[in-house]
Amino acid sequence: MKVTNKPILLVEDDQVDTMTVIRALKEIHVTNRLVHLENGEEAVSYLRDPESEKPCIILLDLNMPIMNGIEFLQVVKRDDHLKRIPVVVLTTSEEQQDKVNSFNMGVAGYMTKPVDYRQFVEVMRSIDAYWTISEMP
Amino acid sequence: MFKNLTIKSRLIFILSFLLIFVLGIQVVGLFGMSSAIGGLKTVYLDRSIPLSQVTHIESLLLHNRLAITSALVMPTREIIENKTATVEKNIETIIRTWEAYIATNLTPMESKLANKFALDHRKYISEGVLPAVAALRANKIGEANRILVEKIRPLYPAVSETIDALVLLQIDETKIKYTEEQKRYQTIRNILIASIVLALVLAALFSLIFIRSIFRPLEDVVNIARSVAAGNLRQEIQVRSKNEIGQLMQALKEMRDSLVDTIGRVRDSEAHTRALLNNLIVGVTSVDEQGAIRSFNPAAERIFDYPESEIIGQNIGLLFPPQGQGQDQHIDYLENYLKTGSKAFGVTTEVAGLRKNGATFPLDIAVVEMHGGERRMFVVILRDISERKLVEEQKASLMADLESANEELKSFAYVASHDLKAPLRAIGALADWLSTDYADKFDDEGREHMRLLVSRVHRMGNLIDGILQYSRVGRVRETPVAVDVGEVVEDVIELLAPPPNINITVENHLPTVIIEPTRIQQILQNLISNAIKYMDKPRGEIRITCIAEGEQWKFSVVDNGPGIESRHFERIFQLFQTLAPRDRIESTGVGLALVKKIVEMYGGSVGLESTIGKGSTFFFTLPKTSLIDNSTKGTAA
Numbered sequence: 001m002k003v004t005n006k007p008i009l010l011v012e013d014d015q016v017d018t019m020t021v022i023r024a025l026k027e028i029h030v031t032n033r034l035v036h037l038e039n040g041e042e043a044v045s046y047l048r049d050p051e052s053e054k055p056c057i058i059l060l061d062l063n064m065p066i067m068n069g070i071e072f073l074q075v076v077k078r079d080d081h082l083k084r085i086p087v088v089v090l091t092t093s094e095e096q097q098d099k100v101n102s103f104n105m106g107v108a109g110y111m112t113k114p115v116d117y118r119q120f121v122e123v124m125r126s127i128d129a130y131w132t133i134s135e136m137p
Numbered sequence: 138m139f140k141n142l143t144i145k146s147r148l149i150f151i152l153s154f155l156l157i158f159v160l161g162i163q164v165v166g167l168f169g170m171s172s173a174i175g176g177l178k179t180v181y182l183d184r185s186i187p188l189s190q191v192t193h194i195e196s197l198l199l200h201n202r203l204a205i206t207s208a209l210v211m212p213t214r215e216i217i218e219n220k221t222a223t224v225e226k227n228i229e230t231i232i233r234t235w236e237a238y239i240a241t242n243l244t245p246m247e248s249k250l251a252n253k254f255a256l257d258h259r260k261y262i263s264e265g266v267l268p269a270v271a272a273l274r275a276n277k278i279g280e281a282n283r284i285l286v287e288k289i290r291p292l293y294p295a296v297s298e299t300i301d302a303l304v305l306l307q308i309d310e311t312k313i314k315y316t317e318e319q320k321r322y323q324t325i326r327n328i329l330i331a332s333i334v335l336a337l338v339l340a341a342l343f344s345l346i347f348i349r350s351i352f353r354p355l356e357d358v359v360n361i362a363r364s365v366a367a368g369n370l371r372q373e374i375q376v377r378s379k380n381e382i383g384q385l386m387q388a389l390k391e392m393r394d395s396l397v398d399t400i401g402r403v404r405d406s407e408a409h410t411r412a413l414l415n416n417l418i419v420g421v422t423s424v425d426e427q428g429a430i431r432s433f434n435p436a437a438e439r440i441f442d443y444p445e446s447e448i449i450g451q452n453i454g455l456l457f458p459p460q461g462q463g464q465d466q467h468i469d470y471l472e473n474y475l476k477t478g479s480k481a482f483g484v485t486t487e488v489a490g491l492r493k494n495g496a497t498f499p500l501d502i503a504v505v506e507m508h509g510g511e512r513r514m515f516v517v518i519l520r521d522i523s524e525r526k527l528v529e530e531q532k533a534s535l536m537a538d539l540e541s542a543n544e545e546l547k548s549f550a551y552v553a554s555h556d557l558k559a560p561l562r563a564i565g566a567l568a569d570w571l572s573t574d575y576a577d578k579f580d581d582e583g584r585e586h587m588r589l590l591v592s593r594v595h596r597m598g599n600l601i602d603g604i605l606q607y608s609r610v611g612r613v614r615e616t617p618v619a620v621d622v623g624e625v626v627e628d629v630i631e632l633l634a635p636p637p638n639i640n641i642t643v644e645n646h647l648p649t650v651i652i653e654p655t656r657i658q659q660i661l662q663n664l665i666s667n668a669i670k671y672m673d674k675p676r677g678e679i680r681i682t683c684i685a686e687g688e689q690w691k692f693s694v695v696d697n698g699p700g701i702e703s704r705h706f707e708r709i710f711q712l713f714q715t716l717a718p719r720d721r722i723e724s725t726g727v728g729l730a731l732v733k734k735i736v737e738m739y740g741g742s743v744g745l746e747s748t749i750g751k752g753s754t755f756f757f758t759l760p761k762t763s764l765i766d767n768s769t770k771g772t773a774a
Contacts, residue, residue, distance in 0.1 A: 016563035023570070092558050094605065096613055115562045115598035117569035 002132050006056035007033040011043045011072065012090070013064045020117065021059065021090070024124040032056065040067030044075050047082050055085060057131055060107075062091040062098055070098070073105035084137050088127055143380045144351055151343050158339065162332040169325030176318040183242045184311035190238040191307055195300045197227045197234075202293060205269055209285060212278050221270045228262060247306055254299040261296045265289035354382040362389060370397050420519035426512055428452045440500075440521045442493040453517065458491045490519070498523040550608035554601045561601070565594040596719065603727030606659075607712060610734050615653040622647040622657065622692070626681055629661045635669050639677030647683050648690055650759055656735045661694075663728035664755050668696035670722060689741065689758040697752040706745060732757065 001008070008030070012018050018036055025034065035055060037043045044067070046052050058076075062069035069089065076082045086108035091098065094112055102110055109130075111123050142150070201224050208220040235258075239251065265288040272281035354377070361374055374390040376383050414421055420437030422430055430453055433445045441448070441456055448455070490500035499522050507514040572579070572587040579587065623643065630641050650657065668679045680695040701709065701716070708714050710733045713726040729743075736743045736757045747753035 014559060014563070016566055017559070020562075020566045092555060092562070113562055115558070115565045115594060117566040120566070 001030060001032050001056060001128060002134070002136065003056045004031055007035045007053055009043065009046070009055035009058045010034055010036045011038075011040060011058065011064070011069070012036065012061045013038050014061070017061070017113065020113075020120055021124070024117075024121045025128075027121055028125045028128055030124075030128055039064045040069065040072030040075070043072060047076065047085075048079075054082075056136065057108075057127075058085055058087045059090050059127075060087050062089060062093055062102070070101050070105070073102065073107065077105050086131070086136070090123075144382070147350070147380075155336070155339070155343075158332075158336060162329065162336070165332065166325070166329055169321075169328065173318065173322055173325065176314075176321060180311065180314045180318060184307065184314055187238055187241045187243075188304065188307040188311060190234050190241075191300060191303045194231050194234055194238075195297075195304060197231050198293075198296060198300065201227050201266060202289065205266070205273075205281075205285065205289065208273055209278065209282055212273070212276075212281075217273050217276070221273055224266065224270055228266065231258075244306075244310060247303065247310075250299055250303050250306065254296065254303065257292070257295045257299055261289070261292040265292050351382065354378070354386070358382065358385050358389060361386075365389070365393050365396070370400070420521070422453070422517050422519065423507065424453050424515045424517055426514075428454060431514070437519060440492075440519060441490065456491055456519075458489050458497050487522070490521070499526045547608060547612050550604055551612070554604045554608070558598070558601050561594060561597055565591065565598070568594060596723070596725075599723075599725050600713075600727075603713075603725040603731075607727055607731050607734065610656070610659075610731060611738055615655060617651045617653050619649050620652055620654050620657050621649045622661075622683070625654070625657050625661055626665075629658060629665055633662070633666050633669060635677075635679075638675060639669055639672055639679060641665070641679040641681070644680050644682040645684075647681070647692075650690070652739065652759070656739075660732050660735055660757060663732050664694040664757075667728060667755075668694055668698060668753075670724070671698050671717070672696065673699045685761070686758065688762065689760050691756055691758045693754050693756040695752065695754045700749040700751055700753055701745065701747045702749060703747070706747075710743065 008025070010018065010021055012021065022034060035046065035053075037046055043058075047054070060069045060072065069091070073087065076085070076087070083106070087106075088109040088111065089098075089102050089107050090111050090113060092113055099110055109127065111127070114120050114123065204220040204223050204227075208217050235255075243251065265284065269281050269284045269289060272278075272284060361372065364372060370393060374386060374393060376386045376390065414432075414434045417434060417436050420440045421432075421434045422437050423432045424430055430448055430451055433443070433448050435445075438445055438448075485501050485503045488500050488502050489497045491497055501520040501522050503518045505516045505518070507516050568587060568590045572584065572591070576584075623646065626643055626647065635641060665679065665681075669677070674697055678697045680693075682693045682695065684691050705716060709716065710729045711726075712730040714730075715722075715724045715726040717724065733743050736759070740760050741758040743755070743757040745753055745755045
């Protein structure tokens with residue numbers, strides 16, 4: 001990541017998927033701190049908490065209890081302080097409707113989680129590479 | 138017999154009769170005139186002339202005596218000569234006149250007197266006059282005087298009396314004859330008057346006969362015609378004669394019979410129509426321009442629960458629930474029909490009906506204008522569709538249930554597969570980490586087990602992907618666009634990157650079809666990849682062809698691979714069915730099922746022909762109707 005002092009926010013309910021992300025990030029040597037929250041609601045309250053550090057990027061699962069990814073996006077993208085934070089969707093869903101909804105909400109990327117861990121590492125590497133090159137506000 | 142004559146011949150007959158009658162009167166008149174003229178002639182010849190003759194004789198006799206007397210008074214020579222000549226001349230005249238008189242038509246009385254006169258006169262002349270004349274001529278005056286005193290004076294009165302009597306008799310006879318002729322005149326006049334009167338009577342009589350024989354029957358005809366017009370068709374019409382009136386009556390009778398016949402047929406037809414109306418299962422009612430009900434058939438009675446007697450004359454608005462302004466809405470409805478004109482007529486519309494008990498129900502209604510009468514009439518056709526509506530509602534709810542069940546089934550396959558994937562991914566990741574992190578702890582068998590575990594995770598991932606793909610067909614729809622199948626084939630070949638020992642050719646120009654691009658790609662990718670995957674020959678030949686077959690395009694993928702036994706033809710198109718063990722050839726068994734599902738969704742069919750050891754031909758059809766022929770710019774691979 002270009003900015004290393006800001007945390008990466010992971011919104012994910014599945015424990016193994018969380019472990020996968022952490023392991024992959026470690027494997028590709030991303031040093032940013034990782035903030036893990038289990039659903040949209042927790043993530044919103046974290047982001048709105050003035051005490052908490054604002055993340056440089058949000059990795060978002062769509063299928064979550066309490067508040068799902070799309071609902072989370074609806075809240076965040078209407079918030080003037082939060083809407084510029086890039087959000088990359090990391091999901092199992094290959095549903096067209098989910099892709100359309102996500103991009104309507106202005107996501108920065110949409111990745112499906114591969115079954116194979118090796119391929120997952122490659123996905124994470126691509127995200128890191130992109131956000132290392134890309135300028136951020 | 139007279140009755141059977143025609144009026145024309147009767148008229149001719151009567152006119153001829155009158156003509157003959159008038160001619161007869163004329164003849165009688167003429168005859169009378171001529172006999173009157175004859176009478177006049179008789180009076181003149183037989184009476185007037187003899188009277189003048191007798192009078193003449195009388196005067197001549199007197200003259201003779203006076204002449205003799207005067208000659209004796211002055212017996213000069215000259216006078217004697219003169220008077221005796223006169224006397225002789227007079228005698229001669231008397232004899233001539235007498236002879237003429239005797240020749241006339243004498244009555245017996247006259248003849249008697251005439252004979253006496255002839256005797257007396259002859260004696261008077263021979264004994265008196267002639268001797269006196271002779272004595273005078275001899276100048277024997279004394280002798281002459283003596284003859285006068287002794288002969289002429291005593292003989293003369295007898296002659297004079299007889300001639301007087303004849304004169305009187307002649308006057309009497311003339312009077313008698315005149316009276317006779319007068320009487321005859323009167324007779325003729327009377328006959329003529331009588332004839333005229335008779336002619337008048339006859340004329341009156343004929344008029345009466347005419348009235349009786351023509352005008353009376355004519356009036357009868359008029360009365361019968363009027364009574365027929367008034368509707369009395371059962372009356373007796375008797376044809377009494379063969380004349381024109383009889384013919385008229387006959388014609389009237391025929392007309393009446395034909396009318397009765399026609400009315401009978403009309404009644405039959407009406408009865409037929411009525412029976413039809415009464416037994417119709419749809420309600421039929423006729424309505425006038427004001428909306429008043431004129432007829433109401435039994436089906437309409439059943440629909441609305443009103444007896445016909447009660448509803449006739451009522452406004453049709455009674456049969457519909459009041460809306461908005463009030464009861465008159467159906468009149469407005471009718472008026473709308475009238476305003477909008479014929480295009481709205483005959484079109485069935487669904488409205489609400491109102492039964493007698495106040496219940497409303499769905500009703501199909503169609504209004505048809507009836508032509509023919511002076512006023513506009515409308516036939517309203519009504520059908521109670523409450524039962525049909527009920528069935529329709531049941532059907533609709535059943536359909537909704539079915540649809541939701543189908544929807545559930547579709548999303549079930551998707552959701553289930555989706556949710557299976559997350560734990561599978563966890564298993565895959567964990568197995569990967571175990572074999573990486575604890576590589577040195579595993580022996581060869583352990584490592585082999587871990588490899589098999591990861592490969593099964595992959596296989597299961599593929600299966601789940603297959604299910605997702607399969608369930609997505611028909612559930613997720615792209616917009617069909619014009620797709621050049623030739624280009625799709627090129628893309629697919631490039632994507633599959635066939636090994637160099639397999640040659641793929643496109644034999645003819647492939648058309649452009651209107652289809653979802655992903656679906657046509659899935660079809661071709663599955664068929665071509667199967668041909669590559671199962672190829673068992675050192676030189677593989679795969680050919681792609683397309684021919685027009687009626688309303689469809691028939692695409693074929695022909696290979697020279699192992700071929701398939703015909704008993705498997707059905708099985709291979711079922712989901713998850715494969716013919717080779719999965720460990721030898723990695724296959725999910727989704728591909729052909731997917732192809733079949735897509736092709737059938739587009740109204741096509743899929744199938745194959747195969748010879749064991751020689752190869753297979755998989756074909757599928759797509760309808761041309763949604764296709765655009767593009768064979769002119771087809772591409773070859």
